[in-house]
Amino acid sequence: MTDTHTGPFIAAIDQGTTSSRCIIFDRDGRIVAVDQKEHEQIFPKPGWVEHDAAEIWKNVQDVVSGAMVKAGASREDILSIGITNQRETTMLWDKHTGKPVHNAIVWQDTRTDVLCKKLGGDVGQDRWRRETGLPLAAYFAGPKIAWLLDNVAGLRERAEAGDLLFGTMDSWVIWNLTGGVNGGVHVTDVTNASRTLLMNLDDLKWNEEIAAEMGVPMQVLPEIRSSSEVYGTVTGGPLGGLLAGVPVASALGDQQAALFGQTCFSTGEAKSTYGTGTFMLMNTGEKLIHSESGLITTVGYRIGDQDPVYALEGSIAVTGALVQWMRDQMGLIKTAAEIETLAMSVEDNGGAYFVPAFSGLFAPYWRSDARGVIAGLTRYVTKAHIARAVLEATAWQTREISDAMIKDSGVELVALKVDGGMTSNNLLMQFLADVLDAPVVRPMVAETTCLGAAYAAGLAVGFWDSVEDLRVNWRRAAEWTPGMDAEVRDREYKNWLKAVERTMGWIDD
Amino acid sequence: MAKHIQSLERAAAMLRLLAGGERRLGLSDIASSLGLAKATAHGILRTLQHEGFVEQDPGSGRYQLGAELLRLGTTYLDVHELRARALVWTDDLARSSGEAVYLGVLHQHGVLIVHHVFRPDDSRQVLEVGAMQPLHSTALGKVLAATDPVAHAELVDAKREPFTARTVTELDEIERALDLTRAQGYATDNEETFEGVAAVAAPIYDRRRLAVGSVGITGAVERVCRDGELRPELVAAVRDTARSVSRDLGAKPF
Numbered sequence: 001m002t003d004t005h006t007g008p009f010i011a012a013i014d015q016g017t018t019s020s021r022c023i024i025f026d027r028d029g030r031i032v033a034v035d036q037k038e039h040e041q042i043f044p045k046p047g048w049v050e051h052d053a054a055e056i057w058k059n060v061q062d063v064v065s066g067a068m069v070k071a072g073a074s075r076e077d078i079l080s081i082g083i084t085n086q087r088e089t090t091m092l093w094d095k096h097t098g099k100p101v102h103n104a105i106v107w108q109d110t111r112t113d114v115l116c117k118k119l120g121g122d123v124g125q126d127r128w129r130r131e132t133g134l135p136l137a138a139y140f141a142g143p144k145i146a147w148l149l150d151n152v153a154g155l156r157e158r159a160e161a162g163d164l165l166f167g168t169m170d171s172w173v174i175w176n177l178t179g180g181v182n183g184g185v186h187v188t189d190v191t192n193a194s195r196t197l198l199m200n201l202d203d204l205k206w207n208e209e210i211a212a213e214m215g216v217p218m219q220v221l222p223e224i225r226s227s228s229e230v231y232g233t234v235t236g237g238p239l240g241g242l243l244a245g246v247p248v249a250s251a252l253g254d255q256q257a258a259l260f261g262q263t264c265f266s267t268g269e270a271k272s273t274y275g276t277g278t279f280m281l282m283n284t285g286e287k288l289i290h291s292e293s294g295l296i297t298t299v300g301y302r303i304g305d306q307d308p309v310y311a312l313e314g315s316i317a318v319t320g321a322l323v324q325w326m327r328d329q330m331g332l333i334k335t336a337a338e339i340e341t342l343a344m345s346v347e348d349n350g351g352a353y354f355v356p357a358f359s360g361l362f363a364p365y366w367r368s369d370a371r372g373v374i375a376g377l378t379r380y381v382t383k384a385h386i387a388r389a390v391l392e393a394t395a396w397q398t399r400e401i402s403d404a405m406i407k408d409s410g411v412e413l414v415a416l417k418v419d420g421g422m423t424s425n426n427l428l429m430q431f432l433a434d435v436l437d438a439p440v441v442r443p444m445v446a447e448t449t450c451l452g453a454a455y456a457a458g459l460a461v462g463f464w465d466s467v468e469d470l471r472v473n474w475r476r477a478a479e480w481t482p483g484m485d486a487e488v489r490d491r492e493y494k495n496w497l498k499a500v501e502r503t504m505g506w507i508d509d
Numbered sequence: 510m511a512k513h514i515q516s517l518e519r520a521a522a523m524l525r526l527l528a529g530g531e532r533r534l535g536l537s538d539i540a541s542s543l544g545l546a547k548a549t550a551h552g553i554l555r556t557l558q559h560e561g562f563v564e565q566d567p568g569s570g571r572y573q574l575g576a577e578l579l580r581l582g583t584t585y586l587d588v589h590e591l592r593a594r595a596l597v598w599t600d601d602l603a604r605s606s607g608e609a610v611y612l613g614v615l616h617q618h619g620v621l622i623v624h625h626v627f628r629p630d631d632s633r634q635v636l637e638v639g640a641m642q643p644l645h646s647t648a649l650g651k652v653l654a655a656t657d658p659v660a661h662a663e664l665v666d667a668k669r670e671p672f673t674a675r676t677v678t679e680l681d682e683i684e685r686a687l688d689l690t691r692a693q694g695y696a697t698d699n700e701e702t703f704e705g706v707a708a709v710a711a712p713i714y715d716r717r718r719l720a721v722g723s724v725g726i727t728g729a730v731e732r733v734c735r736d737g738e739l740r741p742e743l744v745a746a747v748r749d750t751a752r753s754v755s756r757d758l759g760a761k762p763f
Contacts, residue, residue: 030601424592424596425589426592445604446600475603475629476629476634478627
């Protein structure tokens with residue numbers, strides 16, 4: 001750009017599922033420089049997904065120095081470093097050598113399915129929902145630790161002897177940044193800890209009973225800290241030369257970081273990130289809400305020693321993935337963006353509804369016996385109507401989550417802040433506003449995840465004084481206003497729910 | 510009834526002739542090669558030019574094949590693809606310029622707004638995606654008319670309405686503005702569409718170096734102009750954005 005950025009800056013590391021990135025932000029929350037590096041996805045067996053944590057740490061160092069070079073920044077320009085990360089991905093390393101003792105088990109990995117069923121016993125997947133806010137599902141970190149200790153020779157002995165450390169990727173990156181074997185700090189933040197099935201949501205402490213039941217020795221667990229405070233300073237290693245002494249000052253799971261980056265600081269504010277799948281989080285304030293509608297209760301963030309802020313989370317497995325499926329498997333379109341062109345060639349869905357329950361129905365139904373359905377077909381229906389039904393499916397699924405959130409929290413949805421790749425789809429965003437009957441707003445900085453980590457790290461060192469400072473930085477890039485007739489909306493929603501009903505019970509148990 | 514339509518046969522022969530070599534041909538060369546009267550050849554060439562199948566080099570007056578022919582048979586760029594590619598760059602342009610950003614493509618004798626980023630000042634604004642703007646008075650439209658022969662033909666045919674006292678409606682004068690646009694790589698609209706509003710826009714090219722759209726900012730004269738001219742730093746920012754989007758579409762560096 002023609003305008004110049006002058007320091008000081010905040011650096012944010014986004015250790016994601018497919019790549020690691022570093023973005024450097026200025027005081028206005030504008031991007032000064034970006035660097036990014038992908039890492040290998042390792043698939044040892046069907047359903048298993050692993051990452052090489054050593055490769056990831058090397059990439060993190062590369063992208064941090066890469067972004068520094070691109071920004072033309074020196075140590076004095078960087079006031080602090082923040083971290084956001086793929087959630088739940090689990091690893092163990094030797095605290096004496098600093099080497100991972102096994103590949104990290106990625107959140108998508110389903111190897112702990114059986115273990116989770118076993119742990120659920122007679123109660124089932126809700127056994128620890130009261131304490132942790134989570135169902136016993138294969139995503140979460142605790143059972144992954146147990147799997148490693150029970151299935152990799154020698155690990156349990158080493159863990160009990162106190163030689164091993166557990167971490168999600170935030171812990172691994174912070175430990176390495178702050179010196180590694182030479183005094184690195186072993187910490188995690190409340191948002192990442194809230195995805196382990198091991199932390200009490202109310203007092204934000206490790207639950208020793210659950211840990212014992214799961215077979216996770218307390219000595220492997222990191223100290224739980226807030227999302228925004230100075231954990232330590234950059235020490236030693238290749239980055240030590242570049243950034244020695246710079247405070248490492250935030251950690252947030254990626255979806256919580258996006259909530260923070262979207263400045264959803266008030267009760268009832270919600271954001272939805274539209275990628276392959278969709279994650280919607282609503283700030284419920286200091287109130288811990290136990291969902292009656294199949295949503296997850298999680299920590300939104302905690303700034304220093306302030307009270308923690310909780311959130312309700314609903315995820316949709318298939319949104320952008322459905323458009324990709326239409327492109328790659330059905331051949332209906334050549335690029336993802338063409339779905340809008342095709343959908344716009346007709347006025348409506350022609351009576352067709354597409355429920356992409358490819359691997360069952362998730363929140364708020366939780367029906368694993370469901371499978372995908374295209375309902376309402378007649379000879380009148382063309383591929384353009386199907387394209388429309390594909391986009392509408394994403395909006396209706398969001399409506400179902402948002403209804404559940406409103407029901408659980410008793411708070412009306414004032415507006416929905418959106419980010420992610422699908423926000424470039426104008427037709428979808430308008431339809432979303434129509435079916436939610438609430439404005440849909442896109443912020444100017446698309447990189448809300450990194451921005452959230454930068455904001456939290458900047459708050460911790462006084463670069464920004466308060467969340468109010470951050471709100472000022474938030475800029476509206478576009479807003480879609482609801483314009484659908486209530487009668488039409490109600491009729492269409494009813495049809496959608498009828499189609500959803502038809503997905504259930506397809507798989508015989 | 511004649512077996513074939515003579516003028517279409519002649520037009521086809523002309524296209525074959527122009528496709529035969531790299532060189533551009535003058536009117537007399539074309540007429541004599543095909544054994545036609547100059548006036549007849551000129552009439553056909555003008556029609557082909559109007560359709561975008563033939564272009565006339567403004568310097569020499571010689572003819573060559575037009576961009577529209579390249580579009581036939583090749584997949585055109587989906588406007589939603591264009592928006593998806595432009596998203597990050599246009600956000601950054603709005604942020605750095607402090608003004609609203611628009612992305613336009615040629616559609617039915619005008620500019621169709623396919624993407625709009627709000628002015629980042631938190632004021633109430635309405636999303637203008639889907640709106641139409643005129644070709645002759647707007648910066649986005651002038652860029653399209655200067656870089657896309659089809660848009661140019663549309664502009665020549667269109668009713669050129671005077672929106673303000675500064676709107677240029679005379680074709681000669683518009684052509685001079687388009688020449689300037691081609692030479693400097695951007696177009697401006699200084700209160701030519703709305704009183705008190707100025708704009709600057711630059712062309713977006715795809716990998717075949719065809720102009721596929723234009724991108725620009727629009728804002729109050731007091732903010733975007735200095736001494737009656739668009740502020741040079743805004744012009745540079747708009748051109749940078751157009752280059753970045755073009756690069757993402759596969760256009761070679763300029």
